[in-house]
Amino acid sequence: MLTSLVRFSIRFRGVVISLACLLAGYGIYTLYQSKLDVFPEFAPTSAVIQTQAPGLSSEQVEVLVTQPIENALGGTLGLKTMKSKSLQGLSVVSMTFGSNVDIYRARQLAVERLSAVAGGLPRGVKTPALLPLTSSTSVAMEIGITSSTRSQMALRNTADWTLRPQLLGVPGVADVIVFGGDVQQFQIQVDPQKLVHYGLSMQDVLSAAQRSTGVRGAGFLENPNQRIVMNTEGQVVTPEQLAQVVVTFKNGVGIHLGDVASVRIAPAAAVGAASIDGKAGVMLIIESQYGADTMTVTESVEKALKGLKPVLAADQIVLHPDIFRPANFTVAAIGHLRTALLLGGVLVIAVLFLFLLNVRTAFISATAIPLSLLTAVIVLHYLGVSLNTMTLGGLAIALGEVVDDAIVDVENIFRRLRENQALVQPLPSARVVLNASIEVRSAVVYATFIVALVFLPVFTLSGVAGKLFAPLGIAYILAILASLGVALTLTPALAFVLLTKKSLETDEPRLVKWLKARYGTVLSGVEHRSRLIIWVIAVLCIGALAAVPFLGGSFIPELKEGHYIVHMAAAPGTSLPESMRIGQAITLALGKIPGVRLVAQRAGRASDVVDPTGVNISEFGVDLKPMSGREQGQTLINIRNAMARFPGLTTSVNTFLTERIDETISGYTAPVIVNVFGNNLDILDSKAQEITRILNQVPGAIGVSVQAPPGTPQLVVRMRQNQLTRYGFAPVEVLEAVQVAYEGVNVAQVYEGNRIYDVTVLLAPVNRQSPAEVGLLPLRNRQGVTVPLKQLADIYQSTGRYQIQHSGGQRLQTVTSSVTGRAVSDFVKEAQTRINKEVVLPDGTYVVFAGEAQAQAQSQRDLLVDSLVAGIGIVLLLFMALHGMRSLLLVLANLPFALVGGVVTVLVTGSSLTLGSLIGFVTLFGITLRNSIMLISHYEHLVNQEGMVWGPEAAARGASERLMPILMTALVTGLGLLPLALYSGEPGNEIEGPMAIVILGGLITSTVLNLLILPTLALHFGRFKKETDETGYLDHFKHEHQLTGDE
Template identity: 30%
Template sequence: MFNRIIDWAVINRLLVVIALITLTVSAVFIIPKLNLDAFPDVTNVQVSVNTEAPGLAAEEVEQLITYPIEAVMYALPDVEEVRSISKTGLSGVTVVFKEGTDIYFARQLVFERLQAAKELIPDGVGTPEMGPNTSGLGQVYQYLLVAEPDAGFDAMALRSLNDWVVKLLLIPAEGVTDVLSFGGEVRQYQVNLNPSRLLAYELTQDDVMMALERNNTNVGGWYMNRGQEQLVIRGTGWLDHGEKGLEQIRQVPLKTVDGTTITVSDVAQVALGSEIRQGAVTMTRKNADDKVENLGEVVSGIVLKRMGANTKATIDGVNARIERINQALPEGVRFEAFYDQADLITQAVQTVVNALLLAFIFIVVILALFLMNLRATFLVLMSIPISIGIALMVMAWFGLSANLMSLGGIAVAIGMLVDGSVVMVENMFKHLTHPDAEHDTQRQSRVDSDDVDPVDAAHDRHGIALRLQEAGKEVARPIFFATAIILVVFMPLFSFEGVEAKLFQPMAISIMLAMLSAVLVALIIVPALATYLFRRRVRQRESFVLKPLDLLYRKGLAWAMGHSKVVVGIAAIMVVAAALVLPRLGTEFVPELEEGTINLRVTLAPSSSLDTALEVAPKLEAKLMEFPEVTYALSRIGRAEIGGDPEPVNNIEIYIGLKPVPEWTSADNRYELQSLMEQKLEQHPGLLFNFSQPIATRVDELLSGVKAQLAIKLFGPDLAVLAEKGQAIEAAVKEIEGARDVAMEQIAGESQLVVKPNRRALSRYGLAVGDVMELVREGLGGASAGQIINGNERYDIYVRLA
């Protein structure tokens, strides 16, 4: 078989060259479509289900919403795990499927089961919805909406622009699945009822809500003929927006008393206000003059990449829309990106490319010095770009991601890519410069003894192709089996499952593709091209580098053969020494990527309010900005709108932008800088700090479900016992050398005001428990009585007791 391959390649060399040119042209068009990522996405196949339950405490959310959803999801096929989190006003359920399950099939299954779950959830409590189709590393881009001080746009106006202008322009970008708004204030038309006035006019909250709903409606009456025309009949009774809308709400009639009309303004204060929120964003940064400026509370957006989409292409698509977005925004407001993974991807790819180029240069130098023939050197080097190009084309064709691991695999294999070609070319070179033993006698009788070049190819102008064929046949089998042995070494990596498979299999695939491509190059392309490159004479030149090395090796080999016991003894000692040192070798699950951004997680007391966190965040930012290495500090407090991380308001996540490492003056590396930051921030007592990086934090959470490098999980039925044992584990772990930022995840401590009805008193007054609960839910918590619609914008009319 191998002989036939070599014969075919030499005989059909023109066809091989045409195929090589076609392959090169194809690579130019296919490789740019390769998915580029900084780090392999280790997200398993999962579908999230989120349910907003306004006003419900975590315990009721768990019992009324989370449990029913979990119960129906276990019946789905190929489900590996169902986990959940219940917080005040929010339920989050994550359904994890087996690897290999199509994500859209999984979402379809979850959607079908949600219909059954909705029947188990009480009416009015909440409606479960599937989360965005994104991965754990899907937050690839974050931006700000910044207004000039005299532009007249407050946090509420900026949030409206983000929700109804910017998001609608970003979502159509290729690869974007959703855009989450974070920070600012969601506009509401608030009707704050005066309980005393309601009692005086014998009105209830339901009366006001019904009146608002009846005075805010549009209808259609189909058609009416007028002569030869057909008129569309419309009834337009929607409330206007802005101040005019507020005045119309105030004039909504409620009842008539003694000929006097009682309106909403008689029983309530009507004004624009903010929706009850559980998240905010603040930012401090340095301007072009390196002066610190505190932007205060800002509005930001988080772009979520669709699962499987090209990260680099998605970010480029978002950047391409920035000019259009700024044109759509009013004067004085601008769109500014503060975090994206494009630079990180570029740096990761550039790191690997630099390693490849450096290795390529070394290979050029070594081959040129040892082969001492430019044509032979060129023929060997051709195998590197061709093999890598074929590997990248196959990866692009099958949708595999090019990231630090897969490209790093190619960089590791670059030295092995030329092995087959080196053996093939060296043997061809030998055949062209030294005749075989059978024909050496004939050469001596036919060529003069004083000929300076007795084996000149000019004497055998018609036999070069035959020599190349014979040379290729001699080494084709060893080349193939030597490569096969290397490929077998990587086969066990395909037995990995879960996160390990997602991390290491791309590296194995890239190496194996490159090695297979290198074999094809050595067995087909090299023999074909050799027939074109070796048409002129080939003279052997002795390498001035190889000669002393050969002499040194011969002496060393002779000494080793004469002192075999000493050599074996030294080898045995080295093996024992390695065995003793090996346990002391540090280990990491994956290499840590320097992202250029620090992610600082700050945890306040469980009972802390949003206002408290908003007071603390700017102070922490000011301390961080004292470091010359820091360019900005952005604090994300609590959670974004539904679909983001379900964090409580006592959690502050600070993104710290850094200058390039060569410009650092306070520390030599990130770990030293983090230590200095922690020392400065410890001036604020009662806070827990955890330093990491954005992508590293996401990977940690995907591995363990906790945003930490190492997590210990404790299971049991009693929450109080779990908390007690958790504190004991925390104290023990803190004593371990090397452990830092050890903290138990907060599972209790949230302050509550519990309204518990007195059933005997309610019975005395003829009231039901539901009457009291309705007062708590709608009177204190508030309820929506319709919406104000302005074009695409929609704002709730919110009614509650003042």
């Protein structure tokens, strides 16, 4: 089949070249149509259900809301894990499904099960809601607004009713979350003393407020000629109108809401706040839809914001459009990878010309680069895979290799044409081109498929690792297979067109002749000292293998996104104003760091809830000016040093994407997770504190924190049943009165154009500040007797928990930590040893580590197991390609020496063994096998096809003839990767850079072994004999290779 394909390409060369040009043109068109993103979708299929339960404590939310929802959702088809958080007034349940479950089907199943539980939840608890489906990276942009003249309430109204609706209409936007500002309410702030004075209860005020305003449909009138729609208007639109609503009549005189309460427009109770460069404002987090193109969404949002700027400017509102713009990293990352591709391509072409000293041969070889890469882009586009740092990284790594097939082919064709030209009776050029192509083609095909098979373990990686690295593997394999197609079709066609019409120089280029002469001398010297050299190599290989377990590892390297997220947790119970005051000082300190462009703070959570955190927790977005990866690393150190100057706070610093990956892996934004499971919350808290102390003592620990620390101040109101009976109160009556007084109850809504404001009944702010005031709350029974709350209940201060966590329906406490200055895997090993030794766990309590180190260990196990399976297939292909066990072993002998180079480069550069580095080793082994096959298969060709007797002369000749192809393929592969390796710390190169470093180091050692040691090993241990052909198959094979005339 290969012979027929090559013959067709030579005979119909015009058609082949035309099709190649069309393919290249379509590839360029597809390149500009492809989606751009920083990473592929890496999050698993999931659904998040949140339920608001106003007024309930975290303990009540756990029992009354979270557990019923967990029970309903448990057993959902395809469910893999289920975690939950129960907070004051909020339940959040997160479901993760298997990778083979359709994401839309999974969400539909969750909705069906939720419908069964919603009716059984306590009164006042809102209907469970499924959060919008977003992309893996989630955030498309963060923007903000501030003003020197407008109030925080006006800013919030602008955000809620002008910005948010417009931005939700932008294609690709899934949700817009509003942080900070004052949410406007019509508040009826009841004065308890006036209630007593007028002999009214809180329920009387509540009933009147519920009847105070509303909108109702009134139907229509109909007569024989027309139908008239009735439009009733009965709502109040101002606080003054609301204050005139009658509560009751006493002695014929109406008592109004304004008589017992202060009716005004006031801010709702804040659950979060925001500031931008220290100035109070409102932030909007714009989330992108699942599968949306980050760049397109960003550009569309910015276009919408441009149209809104005049509106904001008219209201004297300042727009901050780039608090966080993830697209900046996408642009920088793809730009650096594009530069690496272009620079690598230039270096590859330069090497081709340097060694071949022939513009035509260099051109033929170089055509494989754009055509192979563009073919891969076309296939990726039709597979629905975006162009991101992983797919572009796969193409960049394949850059030097896609030209290898063409180099081997062109070099052999060029050499055979030159030899044919020197003959007395030259053969037809077409036959020479065909025979020269087929001579090396079998080995190249096997080598290419072996490289593809080597990458099989990358496709079978599970979890986040598989979703991240599989696109890289797909892009790499597509480019390699496309290069094989180019070498089988376009290369012979171009060779016939460009190399057969003009006379060729009979002599080799001077550089080639000089290299071959020196190579022969060195090869002879190696042969004379072969025993010593082989022993040295064996020792080096053993040393490299022994060093592998001691290489520190991390899941992914530190990303240089130009934006850092600083987490700050104050003591439980810290108020929102105090968190913002502390944040002002931190903002000032961070803003003084060189290179910091902007600092934005978010404390607590958004009103519509996305991140379930308390008001004692803040997140600072630190956006940097444009700078190199090295400068970003120094800025990170400066940020950590600045945060260390604030005692009493728990802080951590990370990049956005790293946090998203960590959060996807473990549910937390830290690389090291220690989960303590059990039923007794007090024991869990105690053991978590012990683990926190131990982790703080492990070198490299930073930002160690308990995720749900106890100690949140609480005021307990415990009903006394005997007193309730004595005064004639039902327990629910008292509970509802307390809820109205301190939580507030929304009783109606006021409509103002497209804006909707709640009408809320609660106590006046002055009565909601002191715990002592709670016992004075007046309650009126059915007999009209007013009794203070303290006579009906025990009221005392206590401590509780802001948050209670579940995993798989079981309670847990979690300790998280970041790591600096050492590998995460080493840190976890030491931490596990210390915790197992020092922490005594009671029955029913156990510790489970999670996070980045566990994900890396799982990926390493996947790679190892799947590599063993792939190895069996590789051995079978090698046996088919080389026709002998000795030849197979000779090829495999090069792999350990490739490992030596990879390990040495990791050690010399001080790198850790990331998952990218491990995949670099996989790639390296494929390249090494490819080059070894080319040499050993050529030895077989010399013996079988050219009739040489195996011995020193055949070994020397085969090595000399394969010197240039092997040297060129190694050089172009290495130089193609050189830009990635040199700029491995720059944005976009963080993952592929370590891969390139490993491949470069291993390529050097494996090429040395391939050129200097493998011929010696082959001479001593190889057994190459001429194959017998009793069936006449070889004669038929030779006939099949022939073309007559210069077709």
